[in-house]
Amino acid sequence: MKRRVIETLALAGLRGITACVLLAILLMLGSIAVGGASTITWEFLASEPVEGMTAGGIFPAIFGTLCITLLMILMALPLGVCAAISMVEYAGQSRLARVIRASVNNLAGVPSIVFGLFGVGFFILFIGRSIDRVRGEGLLFGQPAMLWAAATLAVLVLPVIIVSTAEALNAVPRSHREAALALGATRWQTVSRVVLPQARAGILTGSILSISRGAGETAPILFTGCAYFLPRLPVVDLQIPFTSLSVPMVNPLDQFMELSYHIFIMATQSTDAAVTRPIQYGTTLVLVGLTFALNVGAIILRSRYRSRHGTP
Amino acid sequence: MATPIVSAVRTSRRPGPQPGAAPPATKVAFQGMGFSYGSRRALKDVNLEVPERRVTAIIGPSGCGKSTLIKSINRIAEIAADIKVDGQVKIDGEDVYAPGLDLVDLRRRVGMLFQKPNPFPKSIFENVAFGPRIHGLNDRAGLEGVVERSLRQAALWDEVRDRLSSSALDLSGGQQQRLCLARVLAVDPEVILMDEPCSALDPISTARIEELIDELRDRYTVVIVTHNMQQAARVSDRTAFLLNGELVEVGGTETIFTAPSDRRTEDYITGRFG
């Protein structure tokens, strides 16, 4: 009898704790939604901040976030997918594969501010300044810029891409590889024509998750390229050679505004916190909405893919 | 010593060897061949000659090394494992384990049908065209010709000619296995290895595959691994009996099933073990 009581209490406790955790999540997201809902208007999303951030919109921050995550994924995706292919298809069970796997796991556990240090010490000061030294024309690459911030974020999300790609590759049944090799396909032909097409959805899921991660990380970009207020967007008019036409292009050597950075600075360092509070909530809601949408999209994609091909 | 199993041999459709005909050349030869997965020995001192343009069956109880034997011919066994090979495996006199041998070419010349049908998740056309494509044939007309020829050889053309672009996974098990056969035939191999090709199929599909094996014999050297002795008796010209990684006995199918010379062969065939 006493055992039954203990069991009931214990199971109820487990249920209760889980419910509390879910409630806490709801409370947190709810407070942000409630605080920021009234601020979200089309103008808010599309206009620039004015009067020292106490009014206006956050368009430059949204634009900057899109730019940086795009640049980041352009750098990280090819590297990560190739690394995963090399790890899964070519290295197999060798010691090299184990070292790579250990490195990936360790990379995943590095604190985000350490990436920031790395971004400053390696990308800006080492690589950037070296490029400037070779150019001999003064400081251009050796200072905070979108390029270096994107590179720093790329190193941070590399493990996400490698792990999700490796998972997707491993989900492809071995019999398909055997059949292809038995027909005389080379390893690369097997990977590119049989394995990769089947792993496409998993790779896409990993990309979306890493974009969400990149949009939300602040510490790596604190010193590698972000700014609180910029008078103009990081866009430059590129002249098409041999014509008099110019096309606006994102300038990766410029600094940029970014959503998470904006929230951080506004919440901790703005001069009039009470006035800017609604904007803080609004910006936070936009960021949460963005990452939420990306994560939900990735989860839906993954479950649809799993139901079509069977759970790996 | 005729048992019910053995009488299957007598009812096969094959013509017996013509009196006075020259014995067939050896296509595949195992010479003192040993095979180990890491520290585990799978095959010991195998000496076997597989004649050209005949069907040779490999029989034996589970775990005796039958699959390893044929997977060592097209070197599929070494893909995911650490292996060591002693002795030689020769095709047309050339050792396939010689250093510098072109694996891609070897695997084109030696095709394989697997135990469980494994068509790619692509269309029927793309499955059959896969082989020719990777070997350099890219023009549409040529591919269509090869695909039609291969599907006809696999007795699948009439069933799928109107839906070549539909997914291969929509086919039934037996059809999928015939598709895999067409896929193999599309690269024009010389040897076709079959690893228990009918074990996952129903009896009707099995019978159709056996019919095909009969037709393939004129052009290809077939080596079929099977745990089904009646099947071995029905389709093959020569049979080899493997036990614990050793080749116990090999000979004409009729001889093996009616008057085997080794006691162990007799015990296996009569069902005393295995």
Next chain:
Amino acid sequence: MPGSEALEIALPATRLRPRRRARTGERIIEAFLKLNGFVAIAAIALIFLFLFKEGVQVFETLSPDRLIQTTELDFDDNPVTVRMWQPVGANPKYSIVPLILGSFLVALPATILATILGVACGIYLAEVAGRRTREWVKPAIELLAGVPSVVIGFFCLATLATLVQDAFGTTFRLNAIVGALGVSFVIIPVIATMTDDALRAVPDFLREGSHALGANRWETIRRVVVPAGSSGLIASILLGMGRSLGETMIVLMATGNAAQVTLNPFESVRTMTATIAAELGAVPQGGEQYRALFLVGSILFTITFVINLAAEIAVSRMRRRLAL
């Protein structure tokens, strides 16, 4: 067979030839891929290298004992030993004691709280929840993992700190406990999902055997399943601890950033991560403080590296044990 004559004609024309030219292309691709395999190894090695290269240089001007304490003269010109991190000023102080204490003062409560809540959620998901319930509870918890830490930090700053102050009557609105609560938000999904995975990996026949002996659900969970999955649980707790030590934005926004030596979690503290984040932007490159920050980063990296290593050993032990 009808049509076989057609086959005879078609056959010679489609004889295939192996392409020798493609082999070099294949080799180049293979080499390129193998090179990419080293990207992760290179990244970790470079991080390690650059962190320590800059950090170690601080010892050119700073003697190691000053990392613990500095002696200075107080207002009455009496020498007094202080353990402070105050790199700006006439007598820069680089004691890392308040920083390490601050990090652990946040990480330990966070890990303890997150372990209790996270393991409970994990057990619930793996052993108690029905399939339908699990289908939305697990993604809900995973969604928490996707919330940016700056958002959680903002929530702590704006809302949670006030709640805590009202509940506990703390003097400082932003302190280690608020930070710990925020950090636990981040760690709970980590521990919960890993616990869930670890418990689900425990084979069913162990549960069935326990039930067959008359144990009820809770007893089975407590005495059979959890011990069997213990390596995974330990790994998840270690990983959670590592995450909590490495968390930057939440502590930056919620702990008050006062670098003082204290064991009272209701006071403002400053963590290693917050120190780097707060000061790196304003420090001249190559100076002593700059290098000191890299040194702090090296120490932080080492601590989290060791913890992650321990977690990996625990995971591999779990895999080996369950490989049965």
